[in-house]
Amino acid sequence: MEKPELVIGLFGFGVVGEGLYHVLENSKTVNARIKQICIRNPEKERSLPPDFFTNEVSKVLEDKEINLFVELIDDPVEAYNIAKTVLQSGRRIVSGNKKMLAFHLPELIELQQKHQGTLLYEASACGSIPIIRNLEEYYDNDLMTSVTGILNGSSNFILTKLFKSGTDYAAALKEAQNLGFAESDPSADVDGFDALYKLVIIATHAIGTWVHPEKLFHTGIRNISRDDIRFAIEKGFKIKLIAKLVKLGKENFSLFVMPSLTSPENYVYNVEDEYNGVIIEGQYYDKQFMFGKGAGAYPTGSAVLSDITACEHAYSYEYKKIKYFRKLSYSEDLKLKIYLRYENLIDLSHFSFETISEKYTSLQYNFVIGEIWLSELVRLKNIILKLNVFLAFYEEEV
Ligand SMILES: NC(=O)c1ccc[n+]([C@@H]2O[C@H](COP(=O)([O-])OP(=O)(O)OC[C@H]3O[C@@H](n4cnc5c(N)ncnc54)[C@H](OP(=O)(O)O)[C@@H]3O)[C@@H](O)[C@H]2O)c1
Structure with missing residues (x-):
């Protein structure tokens, strides 16, 4: 019928x-x-x-x-x-x-x-990748331990250009905008806001807790330099803009968005151009990976079509985790190993590292690699935007 x-x-x-x-x-x-x-x-x-x-x-x-x-x-x-x-x-x-x-x-x-x-709102997170409906329906238990993803097609497109063809940042951004991947305000993409908003939506469906986006730490790729790219290549890494949800024990979880020095073993290492990729990790099933176009007219239009069809079949989100699961609390009690490239000592002085494992200084290029608390980064998030620094973390060592 x-x-x-x-x-x-x-x-x-x-x-x-x-x-x-x-x-x-x-x-x-x-x-x-x-x-x-x-x-x-x-x-x-x-x-x-x-x-x-x-x-x-x-x-x-x-x-x-x-x-x-x-x-x-x-x-x-x-x-x-x-x-x-x-x-x-x-x-x-x-x-x-x-x-x-x-x-x-x-x-x-x-x-x-x-x-x-x-x-x-399937189209609101990861374009054509059906992440929300999967989190709602398949991952409807408490086994999940983390969600890690490239959630912003435009910044991934820019990073791919920077690594593959050595294009400069401004030209790569312009190309992303011309192709319709970038949001009308580029800051939403390159400063990590867009990925952050998607992470908030994903977290609501992954664990059933909503966190106000303004509470969370995010930094993007706007300040990336040739030195950062050279550093990553020498170490065998690429730089990817990563959004991460990680459970901390049974009661808490953390969320953040940051560029990441990503090794070839990481599933998202080969996610290039405007593609998105999401790794879901859980007890008993290890890692699962979803990959697809994260932006653009037809991939996003397809996700909207899927929601339209779902409406035709009277589908709606049940929000089971909000209704029936024990509520987890957002926490900043997470130590991260980061790479911090800075120009002036005064910029560096804002950061209180717990430990420092590597330090390099020269006339043009300075960096520190060390451990820092997420709470410290949250405290600094508005200052970081005004500093001449670039931050990235070693995701696989979190
Ligand atoms: N682009 C992507 O790949 C992508 C992917 C996932 C999600 N999204 C989301 O999808 C939405 C649309 O993105 P888009 O890229 O299609 O944007 P867009 O190309 O800038 O188009 C925006 C449309 O909204 C209309 N509009 C803006 N303000 C309006 C208002 N107050 N009342 C009525 N119409 C209004 C504009 O009208 P005019 O035509 O008259 O200017 C235009 O047609 C955004 O929320 C975006 O975050 C986009």
């Missing part, structure tokens, strides 16, 4: 919105059509007839024929208002907006439960 038609109100017709339109056009398995598309700028030239478009959010939200909303805009405040309005009236919405979700998940989960609405 054919399911009732899904009539979609789409918000956003940018990289992902337009990608979804084409993916949906070519899907024979879902009985869905886009009725109306809300965009910001009515003057922009579009590839569809004008009567599809409006710039009035309320016109779409109030359309009684629409029975599924898909939110793919790059404005987290408006995205939040849309999601809240839809959920308050017990309707269904699919979103790809990781920033909005990372900041508002607890409230949006509560609204779903209160009004029996549905919010799905």
Whole structure:
């Protein structure tokens, strides 16, 4: 028996919105059509007839024929208002907006439960890799010990260019933006915000605890230099921007985002270009690895299509770990071995290392390798952004 038609109100017709339109056009398995598309700028030239478009959010939200909303805009405040309005009236919405979700998940989960609405967001973490649904459904036990991933396609694309072809940082960033991998604000990608937001969403589904993104340590690749790349190559490493969730005993866990000196034994060593990769490690099953395109119109559009199909089958996240598992606490009690490249002694003086195993100084290039507490990095996170330093950790030695 054919399911009732899904009539979609789409918000956003940018990289992902337009990608979804084409993916949906070519899907024979879902009985869905886009009725109306809300965009910001009515003057922009579009590839569809004008009567599809409006710039009035309320016109779409109030359309009684629409029975599924898909939110793919790059404005987290408006995205939040849309999601809240839809959920308050017990309707269904699919979103790809990781920033909005990372900041508002607890409230949006509560609204779903209160009004029996549905919010799905597979596209918000790792593009085409079905990480959220797997964490929800397959990893529905407490065996998992860590989740480690390359979650940002754009910074991985830049790092690949820097290592493989020796392109300079600015040219590699421009290329990522031209290809539609980079967010409109590059800081979201290169300073680790985007990976952090995805990590917050992943942690909520992996262990059932949400942590406010502003509490967490993240640093990115903006300050990477030729010296850092040369250092990594001499040691046989690559540098990857890694997001990590690690359980600390039975009660606590840590989260952070940082570039990592990654050895060839690490599963993510060969994850290149705009691809993402996630390693899930657990008691009894050791390591499992998921790999795929983490950004771009069609890979992300495919993840949205999967959520649309899931809505057709009345699927919603159960949030089993939040409801039924013992709540773990976020902790910064984790010692990390890091590489710190600095220019001035005054910059170095901010960092209180527990131990130092290697130190190098010269006229142009200085670094320290040593152990430091995550709590210390969290304390320094706003200062680090202003210093001329580059930080990376030796992931396999954590
Ligand atoms: N790009 C990716 O690979 C990727 C991957 C995963 C998730 N995402 C997420 O998907 C979302 C969309 O990303 P994108 O790359 O497609 O962005 P984009 O290319 O910049 O497109 C954004 C779209 O949102 C519309 N828009 C912005 N503010 C609006 C508002 N207040 N009201 C109505 N429409 C508004 C824009 O309208 P105009 O066309 O008039 O400017 C545009 O059509 C973001 O949350 C992003 O984080 C993106």
